[in-house]
Amino acid sequence: MFETGDFQTPAPPESGVADNAVASTPQDHWLYNELVDGFHIDRVVRDYNYSMDIRHIHEEYEIYYLLEGERYYFINQQTYLVTPGTLVFIDKEQIHRTGMASAGPHHDRIVLGIMEEPFSTFLASFGGLQLQSFFTEQGSILTLPEEMRPYIQSLLQDIASELIHKKPGYLLAAMTKLAEFFIAVLRLQPKGPVVSSPARHSNPKYQKVDEVAHYIVEHCTERISLEDLAGRFYINKFYLSRIFKEVTSFTINDYLNVNRIKKAHRLLLETDDSITSIAEQLGYENITYFERVFKKYRNMTPLKYRNYYRSETE
Incomplete structure (x- = not known):
């Protein structure tokens, strides 16, 4: 169960896939929203001036992937301009909040939340990947090369599909896809991740x-x-x-x-x-x-x- 302490997040819409998406407001288009066994993944498209109205800090790790639009992203003490094809890695208990950028309100994003367990144990048992070290050392912002974006998006979509359809072995399949995601990101490091420019100049x-x-x-x-x-x-x-x-x-x-x-x-x-x-x-x-x-x-x-x-x- 995901916990936020005193920083409460609104209750998510009911789970569903694209054809049965739930709209919490006329402008929200939820493609899916799933919470199961330490995983939370959702995808939403918004076309209005949406900003988090809550103090957002929580006990899970979070991965934010922007497919379309632009967003300002405040993390701890710095604001970044996030553009399409950008991954944002939020460590546990990091203060963070998104807001509308100058490009306009439209944006399409995927958010993946991960609890410490069972994923820490699972990842450490295969190659010694440390979940906490990944989020501590990775850095907050990673703009993907163009050629990597379809692959990363497909991995996130596969995780969502496993959690939505819940076929036999779905949790193991989703965790395996998550491990593949981490490996892909780690292999980008020798090429030097591109950190988005802070929004201060604009x-x-x-x-x-x-x-x-x-x-x-x-x-x-x-x-x-x-x-x-x-x-x-x-x-x-x-x-x-x-x-x-x-x-x-x-x-x-x-x-x-x-x-x-x-x-x-x-x-x-x-x-x-x-x-x-x-x-x-x-x-x-x-x-x-x-x-x-x-x-x-x-x-x-x-x-x-x-x-x-x-x-x-x-």
Whole structure:
């Protein structure tokens, strides 16, 4: 089951294939949407100004493939312009959000979500491919050579077909296709993957948000206020607040907190520092407030979180 913690995604439309596609709005055309055994794959075509309206972060790995159109894609602290034939790799717990680019609203994309298990064990048993290392080292954006695009698209379509029709051995077949997909991407590396140019050169709004987001990530353990940021980046605080929420789906304060809580995760699991000490290291002056913020994003207190995940690894 896919989990998103406090960052909830809307319920997907019912599963189906192209001839029975479900439209959640008149402009959405769902070709398929399947969730089964740690896999989630869907394909949708949209012809309106669609942007994720939610704070999007989750526990599964995600692969986004754009077939048609152009999209701005905000990942962690940087905005990219994604064009047709581009793969986007989203690691676990990476902040990400798509928005309409200047080319217009039309886009056709496939999204594949993968849970850690059973895929980590499956891939590691055949050639030692490490799922976590792949997403950590691969980089976020890969624009495919023209000649590779039909092959990659066919692999993704084959995975979807296996999950839709559920013939005997479908999960093994889908996992095998996924392994073939990873091998194909890895073999592109010696040729040098092409990283899409950041959107900053074509849109000053995205450039400013990227600069502010980068600063927050680098200084998230310090005391940061909207007024401080507005002064540092020479921008009206109300305008900054509006465009930051528009691009990232986070308020300034929420974005600051989510980056602090990501650091808290590592400190809780990798050190024996007390909860009070961790709160202070993250810039929280009040341990009660830290515990409340942590529970908002992780659904449990810091102490329970530490005890739960340490017991899982013992």
